[in-house]
Amino acid sequence: MKRITLVTGHYGSGKTEVSVNLSIDLKKEYDKVAILDLDIMNPYFRSRERQKMMEDLGIMVQFNSFGYDITEDLPALSAALKTPLENKEYKAIVDVGGDSDGAKVLNQFRKYFIEGDSELLVVINTNRPESDDLEGCLFHISTIQAETGLPVKGLINNTHMLSETTPQDIIDGYNMCKKIEELTGIPHRFSTCREDLVEDLKAANAEAGITDMEIYPIKLYMRPSWLL
């Protein structure tokens, strides 16, 4: 992974859950890790809701300057966000708001997103109505690219149905990513999978003859058990 990873995607694709997982896993390997919550679209389920948990793990959490006022419904961002972008010792995960509207916020930090040092990834969940077909996925990719002026360097397949997720959901999403890859050259980077489903997914992949699916096992940090 590059020093700065920009996690974008359509609304409700699961960027935040992916970003929190990536941050926690990066921290296992690197000393200085930061998560930048740039979500100015949503009032709920933002990375900052797990601020305490991640800070306890030693991860820097940046969003706005209101500290623990995490429910602040303002499109305001803290200047301290720049610390991990400027300080090259940091690995940074940038959790961006949904759609191209949410990605707009990246423009003010544009000078930090240098080719080779950073890359823009797009999260895809084909169980969401806006991205359940090729046209919808391509629309999101092209509008995010147009809004940010940054090329999309990879696809994260985060296709799931929460507690009802089956390996087939993940394979369907993977196949969609492969179609996008064929058309645009943007590669499928990895497919997320709830930890308890990984073995089932591997078996299903073997049966379907899929040999090159990079599986990224994830924990559900954002969603309490009673909501599953």
Place this chain on the structure above:
Amino acid sequence: MAEKKLMKGNEAFATAAMNAGCRYYFGYPITPQNEVPEFMSRELPKAGGYFIQAESELGAMNMAYGAAAAGGRVLLSTSSPGIALMQENLSLLSSVELPVVLVSVMRGGPGIGSIQPGQADYEQATRGGGNGDYHTIVLAPATIQEACDMIYKAFDIADEYRNPVMVCADGMIGQMMEPVVLPPEKAPLTEEEIWEQKPYALTGHKWKRERNAINSVWLQQELLEEYIYQYWPKYEKAEAELQDWEAINVENCDTLFVAYGSVSRVVKEAMQALEAEGYNVGLIRLKTLWPFPHKAFELIGDNCKNIICCELSMGQMMKDVKAEVAGKYPVHLINRVGGMLLDPVEVVDRTKKILEVK
């Protein structure tokens, strides 16, 4: 069967309303329900419907009054402080027997409060702040699927009873994502169908009938009294026919939980933990807040020793539960307020404390 999609609550609410034939939406933004007007502003015009962002919640209600008077299916949505502003017109709409469906995505109060989930609008919904003798029919979903099904059904109930129907979701149900199968699409009524099915509607008399007038001013008190007696039986019918609830082990349990909305999901997980430790627990989950599901409480068996109300308020629902059981069982409260949530561990711990002290 229709395809299952992963949808955010607010988007799903709006889609369910459109599938029920709703083509009118009037609203004013407020978190945590903004995705409803956002969705409607984008999708309603495509379906030949009308979206208007009103200047205030009061304006939205008055626009709803007009569209409902013309026979349309109307959706309104807001959150707690917005309902406070709409109360006057809930009374007005009830007084002229106009059907609308209103989604309240409840947040923490009082006042401006917080944008996190809340249930402290139980009394606001079931008692209302509007004047006069009226009721709002209030449904309370616990999942996005149930919310969609209830909103869909709410349009039929509103039309049948010619009365506003409120669907009380909370911020969690509005903001989270869940798999959902949307109810099938119904076409909105044509002008001819409105003429036939909604004879009160202001469609123009076309020289075929007397003029319709919708007016809540009564200058002769004798006539207003007569009118109230004339419409009141529908509320008695609603109390008899609309009560709805989910019952789990109500007949046999020692300890009965009462909850509604997303809190009932916390309680269900807590119940599993308590059962694993040998506690004999049950649950009444309210699916209608008004009419209150009195019939569910008739199911309580001889084992019951305690009733525990779990809610995100200072005990608003508990008052109805206490009135219902009339001192027959001790009634306790496990609550959080201000936008804070209960979690299963807390419910288990507090339940154990309650059961120890007695």
